[in-house]
Amino acid sequence: MDLLTGFKIFIEKEQLFAPDQSLLLAVSGGLDSVVMAHLFKAAGFRFAIAHCNFQLREAESVRDESFVKTLADVLQVPFHHIRFDTLTYTESKRVSIQVAARELRYEWLEETRTKAGYSFIVTAHHMQDSVETLLMNLSKGTGISGLHGILPAQGKIIRPLLFAQKEDLLAYAQENGISYVEDSSNLTTKYTRNFFRHKVIPVMQEANPGTVPNIAASIARFREAEVLYQQALEKHVRRLVEQKGNMYMVPVLKLQKTIPMQTVAWEIFRKYGCTPPQLPQVLELLDSTSGKIVETATHRIIRDRQWLLITPLVETEAAVIVIEKDRSVVATANGILRLRTVVRKEQTPIPASAAIACLDKASLQYPLLLRRWRQGDYFYPLGMRKKKKLSRFFIDQKLSVPQKENIWVLESSKRVVWIVGLRIDDRFKVTQHTKDQLTIEWEAL
Amino acid sequence: MDLLTGFKIFIEKEQLFAPDQSLLLAVSGGLDSVVMAHLFKAAGFRFAIAHCNFQLREAESVRDESFVKTLADVLQVPFHHIRFDTLTYTESKRVSIQVAARELRYEWLEETRTKAGYSFIVTAHHMQDSVETLLMNLSKGTGISGLHGILPAQGKIIRPLLFAQKEDLLAYAQENGISYVEDSSNLTTKYTRNFFRHKVIPVMQEANPGTVPNIAASIARFREAEVLYQQALEKHVRRLVEQKGNMYMVPVLKLQKTIPMQTVAWEIFRKYGCTPPQLPQVLELLDSTSGKIVETATHRIIRDRQWLLITPLVETEAAVIVIEKDRSVVATANGILRLRTVVRKEQTPIPASAAIACLDKASLQYPLLLRRWRQGDYFYPLGMRKKKKLSRFFIDQKLSVPQKENIWVLESSKRVVWIVGLRIDDRFKVTQHTKDQLTIEWEAL
Missing domain, CATH: 3.40.50.620 (HUPs)
Known part of the structure; x- marks a missing residue:
């Protein structure tokens, strides 16, 4: 020719x-x-x-x-x-x-x-x-x-x-x-x-x-x-990666059983800043205990019970995490929230820890929002009838500037529900009428 | 280390x-x-x-x-x-x-x-x-x-x-x-x-x-x-290759639309003796008319309407093709059978061609068998009340030895129904009581 x-x-x-x-x-x-x-x-x-x-x-x-x-x-x-x-x-x-x-x-x-x-x-x-x-x-x-x-x-x-x-x-x-x-x-x-x-x-x-x-x-x-490779890969990724807001969740057991594990893991984690020399560290998370973390250039990969959570390293100030009703884990750059709903029993004591919020689920409107606090934010601190500016509250709590920068606020239809890890709002507390109680635990990283 | x-x-x-x-x-x-x-x-x-x-x-x-x-x-x-x-x-x-x-x-x-x-x-x-x-x-x-x-x-x-x-x-x-x-x-x-x-x-x-x-x-x-490649490939093969007895069928349109077509086609046809230089010929069948054939070392690949049929080149003498009730095409090494069931209308004429068998479906017992004729086989030639040995019938028909070797016999519960392409058995012919008529056409290759 x-x-x-x-x-x-x-x-x-x-x-x-x-x-x-x-x-x-x-x-x-x-x-x-x-x-x-x-x-x-x-x-x-x-x-x-x-x-x-x-x-x-x-x-x-x-x-x-x-x-x-x-x-x-x-x-x-x-x-x-x-x-x-x-x-x-x-x-x-x-x-x-x-x-x-x-x-x-x-x-x-x-x-x-x-x-x-x-x-x-x-x-x-x-x-x-x-x-x-x-x-x-x-x-x-x-x-x-x-x-x-x-x-x-x-x-x-x-x-x-x-x-x-x-x-x-x-x-x-x-x-x-x-x-x-x-x-x-x-x-x-x-x-x-x-x-x-x-x-x-x-x-x-x-x-x-x-x-x-x-x-x-x-x-x-x-x-x-390569086309066939991508087709099979996409199937594995769909099966293994679950998106929750700006967080991704990978089930540990399912990933361990995946064939071929190394390549599928690599193709998943490279998207979140993982480099080839980092991959072995990430794979070690599969055999490690809850709480272990690998940081890539852009993300944190956190071993959390039966999951690997992937969350952006830096949350922009504008970052807002949307929390739907069925959500049970939310990972942020500096901590993890765990949510569970229980039927309220009167005799059950309310934990004293500020890291645990017990809320009247009926008082909340979904989706909840998790966001950085803003100037002008106010709330009704638990036990008080009077509203208080968050900036004032932080002064009373003697928070440092970097501490304040790391504060998350949980919001329900524009009202502050919880200053995460510090104080809930009185309007959302558990009362004698509460049927479903939403318990949220904050685990700082 | x-x-x-x-x-x-x-x-x-x-x-x-x-x-x-x-x-x-x-x-x-x-x-x-x-x-x-x-x-x-x-x-x-x-x-x-x-x-x-x-x-x-x-x-x-x-x-x-x-x-x-x-x-x-x-x-x-x-x-x-x-x-x-x-x-x-x-x-x-x-x-x-x-x-x-x-x-x-x-x-x-x-x-x-x-x-x-x-x-x-x-x-x-x-x-x-x-x-x-x-x-x-x-x-x-x-x-x-x-x-x-x-x-x-x-x-x-x-x-x-x-x-x-x-x-x-x-x-x-x-x-x-x-x-x-x-x-x-x-x-x-x-x-x-x-x-x-x-x-x-x-x-x-x-x-x-x-x-x-x-x-x-x-x-x-x-x-x-390579493992991912095989996973994706297997999915395509399952989707594209349908087995019918010792024949395989590949739908032309589906194969043409497959991405990546060349590789998937290669991986399918190599199993049936196709060599790399033969692949382009096989792919030409996708654009050719019914009846075109490519022969590999072991198989025939036949363009048949909207299908590619893959059938072994040499049928062993012992070869028996099982024909289930829903089967519409059967490919053998030397020809294709097409089967269709129609509701019998009295006025419809029975075709004169020996290549077309019109049978009373109710008289048949499924599955039918398609096999080589054997010494001792006999049947009741259409229009006769007396049984006749196939060996005798072949002499009357003046068949050569190679012609006899290529003869197929259609069998229903151990009785000869049709000496394919030559004569049907009187016991299975269409009568005035026939409701469903099974029409089988023989197309020699």
Whole structure:
């Protein structure tokens, strides 16, 4: 099959774009991108050419820029170009030249695409590039997502040459008398990539000349395997993760029995800031006692009886946790609330601890809200007929500023029910008429 | 962590064997297997040593054998050994020396294991071996199953050194003054494996010194990913493949809508002899007309209206297809039966074609059987009061021997109902009393 036919078939098979869409081709002037531009012309697609001059190779950079401009003229398509002060960017952002070039390039391409109304940015990655990516990921260590190589479509970037081998592009250029410039350095590829390109892959090809197309065919299969992986994973996550407000609950026993446990646990906890080296600590919670905590960058994972509770590390001031009627546990950044309803028996004493609130359930209106206290909040302290400002109450209690910051208030239809861990409101206390008693325990972490 | 501790932890984690089980260690005399034997001794496990002398390296082979015998004496464990005439085997079986050695070795090890009552055969494959396997599979092209490297347990073979790197084994030997023999050739590894060991992996390590442990860690994840893959796959197969007797039916529309289609289709059809190059042909059936067929090595895959029917290529003489009352299609190696029940209307004519049987459903007893005709079979040919031997009927019909071999007989409680495609039995014909008529069409393939 000739290159142009393969190109059209690949675009259709992967549904990269529609024939009426206009595209922005990133063209460096090298073999891959120049052949790509010619293929787009030959196929009759609508496109423009974009070129970045990173001003890192002096005369060579200027030569490339004017080469690509001429190419755009010859192909009679719009030409977009820019010159970057890459070195200054590198210094100010403290990143490597490779990272700088990459960031500058994609930012400008996306800006140009949006402004001029192109549907997609098109890059000239081919089969070898994708195989290099897979092998690099492998040598660094990877999960299944590292096996899909370079994707044909990702957001607004498409790569219609992934079906083609470097040699095919070279042959096409020769057959069609297409000239291109030789890059003395390839800015957008790191050293490691060049090493895999020039050292690793050639040795593998010595063992098996079909290495590149064989790995490319495997990549196509891995992409589908990843879909199956995700399907099975989603089922496990639905089964294992229960959301309660801004908290997530994972049942310990169910997770322990899950097959495959490690991977499913990883895929669950990574979403809450868990890193690979932290995973063993999180899994230790499965065998530990209630109260043990692992902190990730963003969340607390708390062993609480038969559950792992996942709760955000920092509650924003605006954070409001909604507590529905059936809720039995609420985890916050600094403590856990446990709720249970019991039928009130007159002889049962009311615990003296301020950490336990005994409330007349009939006096409450659901959903309850758990929120930070605010200036202007007031309540009727238990045993008093007169309302009191919370700010005043806190002074009487001699709370420090950080203590005050950590105070939670339980609210029922805009009325304060409980200053959590300190005092309940008189209007919600248990009386001789109480039938259902809501007991809430506060366990500070 | 020292090697012995890592060894014990790995055995427990992978549940390779129980402490009271006795094991048969395959020991060549090289570093890996000798260190393994010492680890088993140090851990206090029960084991014996087995050594194969392939008699391919003359004096060296004899040296290795006596070295391993001495090792068994020193470790005070039973010693099993054998000498193979590997070259003769190679010639008589026409296989390579590598294949010969492998076959001879595992056959003899398994025999020894069974006879002497060992629980498992133990081989000394380590982390590098597994990484080599993965990279070799990749360069040849593979699906997800090629990514699990060498498995820690497979049938009666276990590999408790897969957690360890070659260097760890070497260090252990040096620290503990363990001597071993140097193999001038490693018989059980192919040229390709040695090439990956000595050429490919060292280059990858140049790019990333952690390549081997990184790939090994990935392998552990891929093994779990494969489990998720299988879970999702099984769900698709259950949804897509319907068994009817010895035939399987796949609904075309459902398969076309399946995501990911290619992989799920491959995993379904490979079980019925489909090879990778045949898959595109099978998938073409999804867009083709009724009657198109793809033959695999073992099965026929037939496009039949909204279904793909999968039926064994060769029906054994003993093959009997059971037809339950609700069955509407039956596929055989040489044709398809379609069954439908209609309420008999007197004016409806009975088709003249011998390929269509119109039967009085009330006269039939389910399940019906479809089978090859047998010597001694007889029936009452339509329109006759006298029974006739099938052998006689075939002579009258002037059937050739191969034609006779392909004849199917439909049977209802041991009575012949229809000589398929030729003549129905008079006892089952439609009469004026028939209410439900069973119409069966025979479509030869």
